[in-house]
Amino acid sequence: MFAKACVLVVLVAAALAQQPTHQAPSECQICEHLIAQARHHFNNHVTNKKDLEHELLKECEHLPPSEGPTAEQTCINLVNNNIDKIFSDIQAGDRDSQTCFDIGACDSVPTFQTRPPHSRPTRANRK
Numbered sequence: 001m002f003a004k005a006c007v008l009v010v011l012v013a014a015a016l017a018q019q020p021t022h023q024a025p026s027e028c029q030i031c032e033h034l035i036a037q038a039r040h041h042f043n044n045h046v047t048n049k050k051d052l053e054h055e056l057l058k059e060c061e062h063l064p065p066s067e068g069p070t071a072e073q074t075c076i077n078l079v080n081n082n083i084d085k086i087f088s089d090i091q092a093g094d095r096d097s098q099t100c101f102d103i104g105a106c107d108s109v110p111t112f113q114t115r116p117p118h119s120r121p122t123r124a125n126r127k
Helices: 002-017 027-043 049-061 071-092 096-102
Strands: none
Touching: 027 049, 027 071, 027 096, 049 071, 071 096
């Protein structure tokens, strides 16, 4: 009986000692973050491809370490391999998730439509 109690105490202590692990973001999540940053920079007058690429690479370098050891390199690869598509989609106003799907970072595109950022219905348009 004493041995069972000791084992139980050890198991409970081990369970309590484990730190919750932070799951690294997927390539899709990194891409969606990256495209949102691209849109932000584009809307704030970074309107040529080379400057946008430079800003996005800086964004990759500033990903927090908690995102995991491969997040920065994944981000850099997404920029380097897809800057033409990213830039043309941002110019065209395509949805972030569509761009990430098109470059193969995400497996699907959400089927729901969202309003463009910063647009809100007016009182006259509400029902």
